[in-house]
Amino acid sequence: MQPFVDQTDPITRLLLEGIQAKVFPGAVLFVRHQGQVRFHQAVGRTSGLPDSHPVHPQTIYDLASLTKPLATASVILLLVQDGLLDLETPIDSVLQETKGLPLGPVVLKDVLCHQSGLPWWRPLYQSFPPSLPSEASFRQERVNAFLDLILKEPLEAVSPPKSVYSDLGYIVLGFMVERITNQLLADVCQSRIFGPLQARPLGYRGQHIHEEMGAPIGECAPTEQDPWRGRLLQGEVHDDNAFALGGIAGHAGLFGTAEAVGQVTKAWLEGYQGKPGLFDGQLVKQFVTAQPGTSWALGWDTPSQPSSSGKWFSPESFGHLGFTGTSIWIDPIRELEVIFLSNRVYPTRDNQAIKAFRPKLHDVIIQELES
Numbered sequence: 001m002q003p004f005v006d007q008t009d010p011i012t013r014l015l016l017e018g019i020q021a022k023v024f025p026g027a028v029l030f031v032r033h034q035g036q037v038r039f040h041q042a043v044g045r046t047s048g049l050p051d052s053h054p055v056h057p058q059t060i061y062d063l064a065s066l067t068k069p070l071a072t073a074s075v076i077l078l079l080v081q082d083g084l085l086d087l088e089t090p091i092d093s094v095l096q097e098t099k100g101l102p103l104g105p106v107v108l109k110d111v112l113c114h115q116s117g118l119p120w121w122r123p124l125y126q127s128f129p130p131s132l133p134s135e136a137s138f139r140q141e142r143v144n145a146f147l148d149l150i151l152k153e154p155l156e157a158v159s160p161p162k163s164v165y166s167d168l169g170y171i172v173l174g175f176m177v178e179r180i181t182n183q184l185l186a187d188v189c190q191s192r193i194f195g196p197l198q199a200r201p202l203g204y205r206g207q208h209i210h211e212e213m214g215a216p217i218g219e220c221a222p223t224e225q226d227p228w229r230g231r232l233l234q235g236e237v238h239d240d241n242a243f244a245l246g247g248i249a250g251h252a253g254l255f256g257t258a259e260a261v262g263q264v265t266k267a268w269l270e271g272y273q274g275k276p277g278l279f280d281g282q283l284v285k286q287f288v289t290a291q292p293g294t295s296w297a298l299g300w301d302t303p304s305q306p307s308s309s310g311k312w313f314s315p316e317s318f319g320h321l322g323f324t325g326t327s328i329w330i331d332p333i334r335e336l337e338v339i340f341l342s343n344r345v346y347p348t349r350d351n352q353a354i355k356a357f358r359p360k361l362h363d364v365i366i367q368e369l370e371s
Helices: 010-020 064-081 108-112 136-151 167-181 185-194 206-212 240-244 258-272 281-287 354-369
Strands: 026-033 036-044 202-204 254-256 318-322 326-331 336-342
Touching (some): 010 026, 026 258, 064 167, 064 185, 064 254, 064 258, 064 281, 064 318, 108 167, 136 167, 136 240, 185 202, 185 258, 206 254, 254 258, 258 281, 258 326, 258 336
Antiparallel strands (some): 026 036, 026 336, 202 254, 326 336
16 A cells, blocks of 8 residues: 655655656655654655555665765774774775785775775676675675776876765775674674664665565565666665675665664764764764865765755755665754655666756755744
């Protein structure tokens, strides 16, 4: 049964207009203001297929690059908090394979804010068969092969440094976390972040998460017909590089519900406010502050006009976008968290209508909260 939708509400009306305009087949929006959930609405269907399910508030989405702040930056903050890392730690002190290479002396902070010099993306997955490396030893071989390929990429030497958004940098960060902790990134995030925050369902390997819920995989929002894998992706990561790494990577791979994502955004907001919790407040403020000359912070983006956060989020706000059609924006001045999950890449990633939709959505939310 389709959840009740109040079509008189301006926010809901805009979401329904998004479906009608084929921005996405369905979506979930979660808005929390000053600690109170003000809006948690599901609209549309999981796809345009005849057997698709109505979207529910608990529909699981491929979060894509929301993985960067929710998993990678979050766990790195904790490792800095524990004294196991420092923001000035060079890569080669953790990944010995990088010693003597251009990437080796690049420090952690510069990778977090996309100033490593690495390019944004390369089709590394094409060097491997389209199969999921399931055994730990096989995945470690894949990790080593990926790192070798990344180390062959020339770094862009820029002075002064500039930010070039880089999936490759975050893949390297994921490898660093695994090397330091001697655990899979998925396991570290579960034990250190998602478990303690009771953020469920949220984690890597979407199909496994969905099976834990006891619901059919058909209720997980699909993404795209993938030519490399030769199938519609549903419950498996959309990003091919993440898939080639076993579905566990520093740049992509997380699946979850909007409410579960909200457990992590709440912890970041509380850290910013200096409240006792998972994250050290001083580190949170350091991580969410834009670096000189760029909108990028450490694991997060900040508003720059034009911004996907619209016109009215405060300059202190921080957020991130996901390629599949997901986004987070947190305004600590308003104590506002906005989590929007969609699968705009269904049926094709060529659909770019989300770019104009996102700022409209955030503007409407601010208008409704402050009217």
